[in-house]
Each structure stands twice: as structure tokens, then as C-alpha cells.
Amino acid sequence: MLDTQGRNEPDTLNSDTPEQDLPALDIPKHERRVQTVIQDLPVETLCGRISRGALILQPEFQRNFVWNSTKASRLIESLLLNIPIPVVYVAEAAGGKQDVVDGQQRLTSISAFVAGTFPGPSGQKRDFKLSGLQVLNELNGKRFSDLDSATQNLILEATLRVIVIKAESHPDVKFEVFERLNLGAEKLNDQELRNCVYRGRYNTLLAQISQYKPFLDIQGLSAPHNRMADRQLILRFFALQRLTHLHYRGNMKQVMNRELEDHRDPSDAALKHLEELFTRSIDMAWAVFGPRAFRRYQPGTATQPDGMWEERLNFALWDTLLYTFSFYQKSDIIPNADRIYEEFLDVMTYDATFAEYVTSTGDKADRVRYRADTWRRRMDAVVGPPRSDSRTFSRKLKKALFEADSSCAICSQQIQTLDDAEVDHIVHYWRGGQTIPENARLTHRYCNRARGGRED
Template sequence: MHDADVPNSDTPDQDLPPLDIPQHERRVQTSIQDLPVETLVLRIGRGSMILQPEFQRNFVWNTTKASRLIESLLLNIPIPVVYVAEASGGKQEVVDGQQRLTSISAFINGYFPESSGLSKEFKLTGLQVLSELNGKRFAELSEETQNLISQSTLRVIVIKAESHPDVKFEVFERLNLGAEKLNDQELRNCVYRGGYNALLAKLSEYKPLLDIQGLSAPHNRMADRQLILRFLALHRLTHLHYRGNMKQVMNREMEDHRDLSENALRDMEELVKKSVDMAWTVFGKRAFRRFQPGTAQNPDGVWEERLNFALWDTLLYTFSFYQKSDIVPNADRIYEEFLDLMTNDLTFVEYVTSTGDKADRVKYRADAWKKRMDSVVGPARTDSRTFTRKLKDELFTQDPTCAICGQRIQTVDDAEVDHVVHYWRGGQTVPENARLTHRYCNRARGGREI
């Protein structure tokens, strides 16, 4: 995925509900500091000034833009104010100014950070006024020029810890509206912090999902996080209740569920991984790609390389209602059914070709593919995969021995009830297919994933 592939809604913003902040806490508490560059670089190096707190995006400037910032320091051109927020342990988190501070620190330290996680030598490039410095590293500059950079002063506004946390993030969002524009998911990452946001970051590292996207690391503009959010939002809402404006649906999903319980977050994680696993099993690296059938002039069909967001919504959403035991034995037939759908249902093809998220298109795509899935697999299973607490108590009373490691389970809270025959292989959630295990042993044992 490239930056051009970042899914961003073109639906106009709609009013969001007001922030629930007590009236006496609505003003930002700040202090002002004028600090030399060398002091800022020192703080960054020892970790007392954090360039990438959890709400920040990745470094996205290129060497030319970063070099021209260095040129501005040498020309004594005023640099925009840097905003930081007080954090625990006396540290400061950069709210606005990350790109500037990263560029300055990287030049002085000699290495430019790449999106791949690697670094390269930072040599000035693209300077228009001080062109004689192009190609030089900081260490190659004269002592006088080095001092001009190190002793340049930046104004830092510190948002005090006593400021309401929601006010701090409101400041961040507004400041960045006038800077290098954040995409929708980067803004959500700023505003809707919490367990849900952390889950999206964690899932973006899931290897089958990276393989499907053709990535070795999570997308540096959070496109993968937005894809995961699209899926979870549509799954919770269902296509039958979707009324359009996917951007607003995703905003509401994160706003309403930002502080879910650990159990709820774990269920969501399992749902995403299970659904992605099924897509990978059926389609491999062709998952969520459009297939264009051959023509009379060229009978060979063609798979598009770019991931199709409409197919992502449609296929993953439908897979989420099935179990692996439904999909694995029928993978080849599902694959062929998809090819037939992309060849013969011209309305479906039209609705996955356009990028619009209109309600009628989302509903048609979901219904059309679900009918195909039902014809191959049958209706999705509705039986529970979770054993009752009562059964766990009964098994623990009868014999508190772990069926995996053979050791005694000390307390019932350390125990889980496990399927003898895996649920995803068709095992039923009945006492005859149940055994007691350590919670750890059950989670650690292999064979669960495809």
C-alpha cells in the first residue's frame, strides 16, 4: 500500500457531539519557554521529550523539506511554535512540532529516519539560498555554522498537566489542520485514544494482514488501521443498518467504544484475526483484489494488484459470520464462486469498481456475496463457541487437573474449558467435547491457527 492508497472518506464532515468537559476546565493551562536547539536535541536524546507519543503519527517529511528547515534556522527565519504536553515522570510529549524537531535532531545526529525503520546519512539537499551547503552533513559544516544551528532558539509552549486531557487533544487536532494535513485515521489516532486505538495498532502488525497487503511493517500513514476499523464498524452495525457516510460511522465506532473492557477487546481481536485468516486461506495474496475477466480480444483474466476497499468490506464482513470449520473444507469452491461473481454479476462489478460508500451499494454487495457463500457453505453457524461458567465449576470440582500439562490447577479462575475437537474444525460446544485446562496452557497450545 502506498500513501495514495490511504482510504479517506470524501464525505463532508458532519457535526460531532460536544466534548463533555466541566466549564471550569475548558481553558488550556500553559507556560512559555524559549529554548536553544542544542537543549531540545539533548532532551530528545535522553527521552525526556517524547517525539512520538501514542497519539502522534509517524515521521513523514522528506530530506528536502527537512533540509529547508535547517536552512531557515541559518537564515534566522522564525520557526513556528512547538507545543508539548506535560506527561508523567517529568517528561514532555510533543503535541505539535514533531516533524520539525525530528528533522533538526536527525540532522545534528547525522542520520535521516526512513519509513522502513532504517536510517541513512542526512545530507542537506534542495537548499535554495545557501546552495553551497547542499550535500553536506552537520559534521562537515564549519564550527561557526554548527553553532548557528545549535544556538538557534525555538519557542516552546508547554500545556500543563492540570489541563483537561480532552482539551489537550482538541489543541492537537486544531493545530494540525493548518499543517501537513493528517488523513482521517491519523486524526482518529489523535482524538479517540484508548484501548480501541491501541488494539488497531496491535492488529496492524498481524502477519497475515501484512502479507495480504504486501507489507513488511504497518503502513506509515495508518491505512491498515483504517481498514481494520472499517471492518469492525460495519460488523457491529451490520449492512442492514448502514445508512451511508462511512467516515462518520468509523468516528462513532471509535468514540462510542474507546474504553471497552479487556474481554471485549480480546473478542474483537479474535474476530479480526479469524476473519483475516479465512480470507488468506481462500485467496492468499489475491485477497480483496478485483478480478477482471478476459475478453474476446484477450481471453486471459487479470487480477488487480491494489487492494479494493469495497471488496475488503464485503468479503471480510461476510467471512466474519462463519467459522474456520465452514471455510477451510470449501476454500476452492469459495474461490471459484468469487470468480464467477466478478464475471457474471455486472451490478456487483460496478459497485466494487467505484469507491463510493453509498448505503444501497454496501447492502447490494453484502447480499450478493452472502447468497454465493450460502450456496457453497450454507448458513453461518449460530451455536456458541463458549462453554458456561457452570460447566467449568463442575469440571473443576470433579478433577482440577489440566488436560494439557497434567498439573493441578490451583484456582478455578486459572482454568478454561477447552474444546477437545477444535471449534473451528466443527467441534460442538457440549460437555462431551469439553476438557479443563490451565488458562495459560490453553492459550499457548498450538494448532489453533491455520
């Protein structure tokens, strides 16, 4: 189960795959160097860029500002004492803007002091007065506006070294740079780094659907994970579902990077499709397994005949089960939920290779393909091939039913216009009902929606 406090668990938060199992990155030789520009910029210039939105301190992917006022004040003191400040890294983004990659806390502290307000939790702000200064203690309690002009100029004219990572740098090389920047600090996990590199509407979607209630229930969470582990799970699913297990060649980290790089700003229709694909697949997983979804089952032994379920969500089962569910409709799965559950217990008990490939770490291509092929065959044996028929009746049929008898099958009153009418499945589609005239009835659009019981 994911840790709601954000503590790192061995193979869920820190990395996608243990380092010893990662294949080499597939990067052309001529693109293996990151392209950078070094700039020494005055505080005044940096504050100006921040205030007009050209330098983005805290895009939605970044962690919150966490420094207290004393730590921020001592950074200001360091500027006044001419103590070197660590290098700031920024990355070129769309529209000529730059995203802060490393140095967010420092730049936020400096710009906040110059602006006069200290950023607090949930957007709360208060006067930024220096505190906790040990050398220039006479400045304690002073705002920027309280300082004399000479002291203000010392701050505004202090320079910070900024390394700009150019947009044309290869995205996987750029990702490695961001990852290594965090080695000496509180290490960001892969998804936090990924969000830093591949900013766009796709990231916004990941944040949005991480709040989906059945998904939270499956993880055992009451709110989205504060270290983005849930977003990484969603991205794994989308990346593998688009690529398919047949074309997967290994290195899930690189596959997820490429998914965000190539599709960072999808159309509205594409975003809607992704959201519906994920929520539908999660609904099916919850219908079959409930809170045991994506957990490993260990069968009993001669000495301990009782089997047991692991509590923590298993990445291999996440990839395998959710990926397979995505090719079906609820009408395929829900009537067969109990049989699918039993089939899973059977494959975990009697297919030693499947159980091994679920247990072992790593995302090697042969293991991903074996798990996907094996489970798909099992699903087909229980459910049959995924349904391809539409769930929507034609307007032609609606018109024919309306002209034959315009009364509502639910309230029995007359339907006044064709647009107020809706064709409903007599046997629900999600229960296996077919989209054929024999399974159709005419209802008020309102009555049908108010009745409930529909799949959506």
C-alpha cells in the same frame, strides 16, 4: 497491493473516499468553529515543556524526525537572524498535555540543539554541531554549549507563535483543521491525520495488529506499511463491524473518526476482543482466498474468455468480505473454503449490481448495504447461519470424565489432578465437531497443547 515504499496510490492511501463522493459532515451548527488560543512563547519555555513531557513532540502516531543537521542548523540561524518562523499548531490532550500537530520538525530541531544532541535513526544520537550556515558561518561546528551567553540568550528568548486547538473543539472540525494544515507541505494521508487527532490505546492496538503475519501476507508486505494504510484498513473493519451495515449512513471517513473518538481508550477485555475478532476474520479470509483475498475478479468476455484478478486490494471487498467473515467461526468456514471461493467467483460473474458496486468508487450507504446483504445471503446458502454453540466443555463434564477414567487419551498415563486435565474435541471444533459429551475425551493439559492441531 499496498506500496511498501509509501508512495500514494489513487484510492488507497491519500483519502478514504474521493472528495466528490463525500457527503457533508454531520456537525451541529453551533459546533462548526474550531476553538483555539494564540500564544507567543519563548524557546526556553517550549524547551522546558518538551523536557518535562508536557509538550509531546513525537507521540507514536507522528512521523519520524526526518530533517538533516544542515536543515536544522539553518533553522537555528533563522532564530538568531530574527527571521519569522512558521506558526506551530498543538492540540490539547489528556492530563493537561499538548500534542504537536504541525511544527514537529522545527521544535525537535530547536530543542535538540539546546539539549546538545541530534536525534538520529533508531534512537541514535550524536553531538549537535551547527553546519551549513551561510550567513553566520563563523558558528559552524559549534554546539549550543560552545556559544557565548549573549548568543545563547538570543536563541532562548526568541518567540514562536503557537496556536492551541482546544479539546472542546468538535472532533470532525478538528480533523478538517489538521488535514488543511498539510496542504502546503508533504501531505499526510487520512490515517496519519486520524492518529494525530485521536490518540489513545485504540491507536496502539492498530499498530500492534498491523504486524499480524497473515494480514501482512494478504497485503503482499513483509513489514507494516510506513504510511499507516494497513492501520486504516483495520480501523475500517472495526468501525463497520461495530456500527453494522444496517446503520451505516455514508461517509466512511466520519464513521472511522467517530470509532476512534468514542473508543480511544478501551478496556483490556475490549482490546483483547478486538484483536481476536480481527485475527480470526483474517485467518478465515486467508484460508478461503489466500493471496487473492479482497481482490476483484473480472470474468472473461467473448473476445477474451480468460478472467483475471486485480493485484491491488479493493476497499469495497475488504469491507464486504471481512465484515461477513466476522460473524462466523473458523469451524463454519474452513470446511467450506472451496465452496465459498466458487461462490465469490459466481457473484462477481453473474451479479452485475454487486460487480458494479465493487468496481465503483465511494462508500455510499446503499452500495455498502447491498454488498453486505448479497454476500451474507450467499454465505448462508453455502455455510448456513453462523454457529452459536460454545467451543468450551463444562467443568462438570471434565469432572465426570475424570472420575470415570483418569487416563489421558493421548499418552495413556494417569492424570494426577483434575486441574491437570483438559477436555478435547475428538473431531476438531474447527472441522465442525460439536461441543457435546459424545465428541469429548480427557487428556493431559500438556499433551493436548503439545499435540497441536487446535484452532488457536
